[in-house]
Amino acid sequence: MNKAIVSENRLLDSSNIDDNLQALKRITTLMSSGVDVSCFFPFVVKKIVSDCLEVKRLVYLYILRYAEKEAELILMSVNTFQKDIKHTDPFIRANALRALTGIRLKLLAPIMLTAVQGSARDFFPYVRKITAHALLKIYALDATLKDSLIEILIQLLHDRSLIVLGGSLLAFQNICPERHDLLHAHYRTIVRRSVDFDEWSQLIALQLLTQYGRVQFANPNRDGKSFDNSSSEGSVATLKALDPDHKWNMHLIIKVLIITIIINRLLLECMHNLFYSRNGAVVLEVCKLYYYLAPYSEFSQIGRAMCRFVASRKEISYSFLLNIETMSKRHPEIFTPHLQSFLVYTSDPLQIKLTKISILLNLLNDSNVSILFNELKMYSTNENPKLCEAGVQGLVYCVSLFPKYYKLCLKSLFRLITSKKEYLIEKGTVALRNLLQTSPKVDMRIVRYLSRKYLKGSIKTTEAQLSVLWLVGEFAYNENWALQVLQTAVKNYKNLDDEVKLQVLNFVSKLHVANVESSAEYLEYIFFLAKNDQNTDIRERTCFLSSLLVGSLISAAEVHKVLLSRKSVCFPKVPSSTNRDLVLGTLSHLLKRKVCGYRELPKFSPTAGGSSLREKVTESAESQYGKIWVERESIDSLVMTPQHVD
Amino acid sequence: MIHSLFIINSSGDVFLEKHWRSVISRSVCDYYLEAQRANPNDISPVIATPHHYLISIQRGGVSFVAVCMEEIPPLFVIEFLHRVVDTFQDYFSDCTESIIKENYVVIYELLDEMLDNGFPLATESNILKELIKPPNILRTIANTVTGKTNVSEVLPTGQLSNIPWRRTGVKYTNNEAYFDVIEEVDAIIDKSGATVFAEIQGYIDCCIKLSGMPDLTLSFMNPRLFDDVSFHPCVRFKRWEAERVLSFIPPDGNFRLISYHISSQSVVAIPIYVRHNLSIKTGEQGRLDLTVGPKQTLGRTVEAVKIEVLMPKCILNCVLTANQGKYNFDPVSKILHWDIGRIDVTKLPNIRGSVSIASGSNTAEINPSINVHFTINQLAVSGLKVNRLDMYGEKYKPFKGVKYITKAGRFQIRM
Secondary structure, three states: OOHHHHHHHHHHHHHOOOOOOOOHHHHHHHOOOOOOOHHHHHHHHHHOOOOOOOHHHHHHHHHHHHHHOOOHHHHHHHHHHHHHHOOOOOOHHHHHHHHHHOOOOHHHHHHHHHHHHHHHOOHHHHHHHHHHHHHHHHHHHOOHHHHHHHHHHHHOOOOOOHHHHHHHHHHHHOOOOOOHHHHHHHHHHHHHHHHHHOHHHHHHHHHHHHHHHHHOOOOHHHHOOOOOOOHHHHHHHHHHOOOOOOOOHHHHHHHHHHHHHHHHHHHHHHHHHHEEEEHHHHHHHHHHHHHHHHHHOOHHHHHHHHHHHHOOHHHHHHHHHHHHHHHHHHHHHHHHHHHHHOOOOOOHHHHHHHHHHHHHHHHHOOHHHHHHHHHHHHHOOOOHHHHHHHHHHHHHHHHHHHHHHHHHHHHHHHHHHHHOHHHHHHHHHHHHHHHHHHHOOHHHHHHHHHHHHHHHOOOOOHHHHHHHHHHHHHOOOOHHHHHHHHHHHHHHHHHOOHHHHHHHHHHHHHHHHHHHHHHHHHHHHHHHHOOOOOOHHHHHHHHHHHHHHHOOOHHHHHHHHHHHHHOOOOOOOOOOOOOOOOOOHHHHHHHHHOOOOOOOOOOOOOOOOHHEEEEEEHHHHHHHHEEEEEHHHHHHHHHOOOOOOO | OOEEEEOOOOOOEEEEEEOOOOOOOOHHHHHHHHHHHOOOOOOOOOEEEOOOEEEEEEHHHEEEEEEEEOOOHHHHHHHHHHHHHHHHHHHHOOHHHHHHHHOOOHHHHHHHHHHEEEEEOOOHHHHHHEEEEEHHHHHHHHHHHHOOOOOOOOHHHHHHOOOOOOOOOHHHHHHEEEEEEEEEEEEEOOOOOEEEEEEEEEEEEEEOOOOOEEEEEEEEEOOHHOOOEEOOOOOOOHHHHHHOOEEOOOEEEEEEEEEEOOOOOOOOOOEEEEEEEEEOOOOOOOOEEEEEEOOOOHHHOOOEEEEEEEEOOOOOEEEEOOOOOOEEEEOOOOEEEEEEEEOOOOOOOOEEEEEEOOOOOOOOOOEEEEEEEEEEEEEOOOOOOEEEEEEEEEOOOOEEEEEEEEEEEEEEEEE
16 A cells, blocks of 8 residues: 555656546545545645646545545645636636535635635626535535525525526525525516426425415415415405404405415416426426415326326335325325326335335225225235235225125135135234124124134234134134133143233133133133243233132123123224325435424415414515516416527 | 435445545445345335435446435435436446446546535536546547546536537537337236236437537327326427427437326227136146237237246246247246247247146145236337427438337236
8 A cells, every 4th residue: 555655646746747647546446436545635635736627626526525634734725726716717616616615624614605705796607506506515514604695695596597596596495494585586587487497406496486385375275175366256255254354454365365376376387397307306396386285176287297107217116106195195086097007016116016005095986996906805815925914904994995895805815814825824814803893793604714723723823813812702702612712722822922822811811701610720720820921911911800800809790891892993094104294205204204304394374364464465465466467467478488598 | 415325236345435525434335235135126215224314226236325314305316316327328338337447537527516515416418428528439549649638628518508408519410310219018917818007108219419509399190199298308398288299409419308108098009918827736737838929019020029927936847848939947036037039920939838836835826927028110009100300490401210119118917
């Protein structure tokens, strides 16, 4: 290594640019493959004065990687940075600014601020865009400079160039997302020009607009009805209903309402174009905007756009499916026309398969239940236990909604139980238990069949045993053969899992209540064993049950009530892989927990809601009111304006 | 924002790292590697670790793992990573481990140009190619002789104009525009041969080498076919909504102009059928018999046919004879591959023989499935036809060409 250092250093010291480049390239290669090359720092940093752009860029790349370690040496090169930021070539200016603000030393923040103040007035849009990016880097270093940064940001938001505006929206979102007052003046430019932004700026613009729209606009779906800009009479009526005492100035309220609705219209109409984007992230963000801001009547567009990406690459497909799952829970009507996009392929990864199944269950209705039931039946025999479980649960869920499928479901569950695969038996038994629990009249033959299987020893897994014991204890405690089941359970008691042991305790108590004489011996034996069990839960349960049964604290009838009253029915729910309260499309939504930096979606501002309303009239509506009727025409003219014209 | 990117090969070596903010130790990849070891085909795109979130994609045997530390739309990261791979493919014609290792410096520079402080800066390949020239042998030689470098000395023109996807000053001696209409049939066919679900995913990929600033208009005979479309940013949405024509100033080189989706609501022709018979009884030898034939192909031949049968786990081996093509059976993954090639209508491809079954296994509930691959040249199965291509803004006459291809996308038959 030492030899190598010497030779690289010699090359770097050489006045020949080719030698320098050769050394820098080798160092970059080492750096990118993860080798620590910080030992070259003093030699590389000297080369920052080079006139060759490629040498400069490689030096910048190197410096950004190791700057934190070598703060003192960096300070020596600050002069060169400052000189480059004032270079005549805009490209060098931009690169120097990027590199300088990329150095994560709080010490340099004031110097960066001065540099940014100068370059915000640069003649070239590209440099100004880099400036906008620089703002948020400085903010991350030193949050106390917020006010001066916002000043520059305001200046950049006024920029006519789209690439600068895109960059400044990013800075806005990271520095002061709550300052909606800064956006009012630019709102319409952003909305109309969003089509011409680059994809990533579109993404930021959409996120901002969704937040902005929630705070500034009226809820288009109030009272479950959606109102449109054409039905202004309808909205007046709504308002009258909301404000029966005419406490507020009706005239003003109507104005505000119409304004907000029209603006909303403009937003939706312009954003509609972004449904055509090739970038999945943009499309998802538009769908979100529609989902959170549009009247229900326009939701159908969401479904079509989102389903296009279900057949995309697996990671993209997965992200879309998770969002569809959450949306379809509240608004299945968006996706029911596209039901078939969610059918499971054998080649899908497991997560996608499971998400698809829960979407299918969300979409279940009268007209598609026959197709879906057959699909679910197929999934329930799959070789993958998880998929099989989802299929079986789906079948039971189907029956809970459509009781006429009870017999068919029973039949397919029986087929599972008769197979030889343990997991199939397990899933089948658990599902049967759920099914019986939810059905009004318990079919004794099934319980009898299961107990026979249990006696034969073909029910081995914990979950399945639990189900069988519970079923027999709950519904067949009076039958003679229940004792046989008890016998078998007692025989194997020592080798059982703790969970099953608990269930056996319950089981034996239930039988005891119904049939005191014949089960007394078993009860005594098991209680004896359980009292000395290692597991505290089991010991405690024994204590509880023995005081209930053996002691005479309460009457026999009451004991019967405690143990054998019909348990309340819990309908199986569709297993959900996401949390529907979290904002769609976020990392938090995907992980089902709030991640650092997560922002809630604000609630719709109640337009007819006291003082907040009037404040808005003064600040936003009043200032926009003059232009608002022009707005309406411009919506129409907008359709005609060609794009990509500055 | 994306903090760091790690590129990992299939055996779990981290061979490239790039940090856009402070350095994150590569030990964070251990969480990913663990998932990769557990099941390389089923890695969750998002993995949460105590302090970081790993968002990853896999393409061509290489994994790209982005590290984030706070709230971010996961899809944004995923789309970006795919764009990174697309760019590498555009630069080096492929994106494999050895290519990345050969081009460490260019790749490192590219990554730095594409993200600034964790947010995308320049992702259009036309702009990037002006900033950092793709390597080729001629240029490498020229550079050594003249002492020039691969890095641009000036600001790319695209960054200055309103058409960021196209550079100015493009010149060709032969002006050509080629359009490939590619349609992929996605379908699920059930046991009895009935179509459960079928739809078409279509693309138009272009290779456009035209001088100057051509303004193109592409129109279709039957544009109403499209159910849903997405465009390259160069396409003017308004013209599409009003007239159903594609009007655009193209980027230079290869790009995907439009992807479209013809969904199951319209009738989709299924160009191929598979007659299958798999009879197995417990404890005996089973028999397999497959015949493949063309269905609705509008008189075209079906080519490059490949069949993959995903056999149930209980099958140990297959001894078959095919009257055409080669077959092999992988006893580990339980997949039977049968490479058929072209289908001759007079003698339909058939494969038959016996399969051996593990003793004691239950065969009542098995549902194997068949994946089918095929290609049909000179046919767009949806019936889509390009009407004409007009060029405005330039004087010369370009050479124009359209090619149609139909392929199987995810074409699955349940047995």
